[in-house]
Amino acid sequence: MKKIYFLAIVALFIGCTTEEEKVANKKIMGYKPIYTDYESIRKIELQKARGLTSPGKIYIKGKYLYINESGDGIHIFDNTDKANPKPLAFLSIPVNKDISIKDNILYADNGDDLVTIDISDVNSIKVLKRVEKAFPYPSYPNERGYFECVDPSKGYVKSWEYVELTNPKCFR
Template sequence: MHKPFPHRHVWLMAGLLALTGCYYDYTDDRLSAKTGYRPVYASYEEVRQIQTLTPQPLKAPGKIYIKDKFLFINEIDKGIHVVDNSDPAKPVRISFIAIRGNRDIAVKDSILYADNAVDLVALNIANPRNVRVVKRVENSFPYPAYPPQTNVTFECADPAKGVVIGWEQAELVNPKCFR
């Protein structure tokens, strides 16, 4: 007599083993909060406003550029301090050029080139107390889509909400991005 399913117990075990690969964790992802970073946005119009202000205190200095008797000191993501260094023993703060998202500067003749979030701007610095924009090249730099920190979760940046001008630590519910 011929058995319809030889080695039934082998087929049964193989079927059960295959089903173990179908495991699904039914925890609600909406309830899984994690500490991460959330983008801080500003409108393109706000970011593109460049102003010459009274001197500001140095808080997070970056690059320094020397041109003639002046020091141009980058304040990371905020702008540029202008300092008269005619007498290095007594430097005099002249002004602050407010440029959102500024990290890098270069100077040629009386033109200062600076990044302004996603734009490149050329500023006439002939009068450091009254700097003026002479040219802007929009969208010259990549959109800041992730925080400077690594090995962190973060809320994905959304260009429709504006320009990312910073990142704040926050409790995030089901964050989708990791760097």
């Protein structure tokens, strides 16, 4: 009879642990936010041309070719010779993922802000306007799984790192 009571008590404790309690004492793989400060990501500047590493959208405007570099900004090429575009410059827009162009205005996300940039003179590009908090703050990674909960007071989440986590509280 003592064995039955003992087994019943053990079963009760095992059956009553929540998923959170089971994970709380384990190290598991998940996503950790990598933060940057807003001052750094809001620094938009024209730089010397550089090679493509992670190209995204492509726009042709007049004699220029604009190629988005996911997470970094925009490559600008002289496209006069369509068979041999010549790199002119790189427009650094930190944490940029998407662009659009209408007339001489380039629209780009810059973290959670929307910026409009005058590209009528590619040698003298000017930020015309910034709409702060136009896009949602990145509160979770694109991938599913456990992740370290985001703390906006630490800055802007520029990326996620897949690492071993202890006691992650968030899941998606």
